[in-house]
Amino acid sequence: MSFLLELRDNLRDFYSRYEVYLLPFLKFLLAFGIFFAINMNLGYMTKLNSVTIVLVAALLCSFLPMNLMVVLAGIFVLLHFYAISLECAIVGFALFLLMFLLYYRFAPKDTLVVVLLPIAFALKIPVLIPIIAGLLCAPASVVSVAFGVVTYYVINYMKINAAAISSLDVENVINKFRYIIDGLMGNKEMLIFVISFCATTIIVYVIRRLSVDHAWTIAMCVGAVSNAVILLLGDLTYNTEISIVSTIIGSIVAVLLAKIVQFFAFNVDYTRTEYVQFEDDEYYYYVKAIPKNSVTKSKKTVKKITSVL
Amino acid sequence: MLSQERIKLMTRMAAYEENEGKKYMSIGSYFRSDYMGLQVIKSVISSTLAYLIILGLYIYYHFETFMQDIYKMDLMQVGKSLLLYYVIFVAANGLITYIVYSFRYSRAKRSLRRYYRHLKQLAAIYDIEKKNHS
Numbered sequence: 001m002s003f004l005l006e007l008r009d010n011l012r013d014f015y016s017r018y019e020v021y022l023l024p025f026l027k028f029l030l031a032f033g034i035f036f037a038i039n040m041n042l043g044y045m046t047k048l049n050s051v052t053i054v055l056v057a058a059l060l061c062s063f064l065p066m067n068l069m070v071v072l073a074g075i076f077v078l079l080h081f082y083a084i085s086l087e088c089a090i091v092g093f094a095l096f097l098l099m100f101l102l103y104y105r106f107a108p109k110d111t112l113v114v115v116l117l118p119i120a121f122a123l124k125i126p127v128l129i130p131i132i133a134g135l136l137c138a139p140a141s142v143v144s145v146a147f148g149v150v151t152y153y154v155i156n157y158m159k160i161n162a163a164a165i166s167s168l169d170v171e172n173v174i175n176k177f178r179y180i181i182d183g184l185m186g187n188k189e190m191l192i193f194v195i196s197f198c199a200t201t202i203i204v205y206v207i208r209r210l211s212v213d214h215a216w217t218i219a220m221c222v223g224a225v226s227n228a229v230i231l232l233l234g235d236l237t238y239n240t241e242i243s244i245v246s247t248i249i250g251s252i253v254a255v256l257l258a259k260i261v262q263f264f265a266f267n268v269d270y271t272r273t274e275y276v277q278f279e280d281d282e283y284y285y286y287v288k289a290i291p292k293n294s295v296t297k298s299k300k301t302v303k304k305i306t307s308v309l
Numbered sequence: 310m311l312s313q314e315r316i317k318l319m320t321r322m323a324a325y326e327e328n329e330g331k332k333y334m335s336i337g338s339y340f341r342s343d344y345m346g347l348q349v350i351k352s353v354i355s356s357t358l359a360y361l362i363i364l365g366l367y368i369y370y371h372f373e374t375f376m377q378d379i380y381k382m383d384l385m386q387v388g389k390s391l392l393l394y395y396v397i398f399v400a401a402n403g404l405i406t407y408i409v410y411s412f413r414y415s416r417a418k419r420s421l422r423r424y425y426r427h428l429k430q431l432a433a434i435y436d437i438e439k440k441n442h443s
Binding site for chain 2: 091094097098101102105106174177178181
């Protein structure tokens with residue numbers, strides 16, 4: 001444990017010392033990963049698939065604000081949708097615009113969740129995002145989580161039905177439009193995931209705020225289990241094709257990853273908890289103080305051996 | 310001579326001005342009513358746009374039915390109900406905006422009060438240093 005704590009402190013030191021270079025580099029990697037994943041999954045506009053364009057876009061994102069990455073990712077998705085059909089692009093654009101107008105105007109920092117959730121879905125660990133949102137964000141981030149699920153299912157729907165949409169009668173644009181909207185609105189799997197992830201985020205948030213020992217660990221475990229249960233119930237009710245085995249494996253992996261996040265964000269020693277009680281003119285205070293885990297760095301001593309000739 | 314206490318205070322204040330203070334200072338430069346008014350106006354504009362988008366999608370989806378029934382419809386009644394939905398939608402959005410931003414405004418003011426207290430402390434330290442110097 002002390003080795004891990006020392007490693008964490010060293011990583012923190014390293015990050016704070018080289019933040020100027022590391023932050024753009026990490027942003028570049030994230031942007032590259034996101035754009036690459038979009039191209040791999042959609043890839044209908046062949047011009048966008050060139051590595052040069054992805055590299056240039058990722059480089060731009062490395063020194064511009066984080067939200068620009070989200071905007072560029074949205075543009076990438078819309079251009080691929082446009083390559084399928086104009087109607088797909090219109091639906092996608094309307095959806096993204098509604099998300100911006102109704103929510104992201106209030107909470108522009110939450111936009112990253114929408115981008116990360118489809119990636120987590122692709123990696124089969126989608127529950128990681130609601131768990132982390134519950135651990136690190138405010139309860140309002142449920143809206144972001146819900147939008148993230150919707151975004152993933154819109155992309156997924158377009159990907160699966162691209163051939164069918166393109167082959168529909170070009171003359172009858174309204175039928176094409178209806179086909180897309182019906183497909184999206186009638187997606188029960190999306191509805192189940194929205195409900196389950198929103199519930200998971202709230203459950204994790206509420207439990208981790210409780211004044212009980214190991215609140216974070218309990219929160220992520222209960223969150224993962226309740227998510228699996230809601231998905232199972234939803235699957236039984238609506239007869240969708242949610243794979244329960246992959247949900248359970250994904251939940252276990254997500255909890256393990258969330259433990260790593262916890263190690264960096266909230267690492268305390270419950271064995272040394274102290275309860276203090278005092279009062280002032282206006283209040284009685286019942287304070288529970290839990291010390292943070294820390295380790296003193298092992299000092300390197302340099303021994304000089306000089307020999308006198 | 311360098312005062313350690315003053316330097317600590319100045320560093321903390323500089324860090325505040327650089328990070329969260331930047332956001333709060335722009336909010337703090339408004340009167341509450343002006344700030345809330347501006348945010349509610351922005352909300353009305355964005356919710357109007359959102360309503361138009363939803364309405365546009367709805368009409369486009371039911372385009373054929375609309376075209377068939379347009380002469381049979383009581384346009385006045387349709388207009389009234391559309392307006393009613395619009396008012397409810399915008400009012401709900403405006404209310405949420407009002408609650409969220411009034412909370413943010415009071416948080417910003419609270420934070421700025423702490424900053425001004427630090428400013429006063431700094432001025433006091435300067436005074437003491439000046440006296441000692443003279």
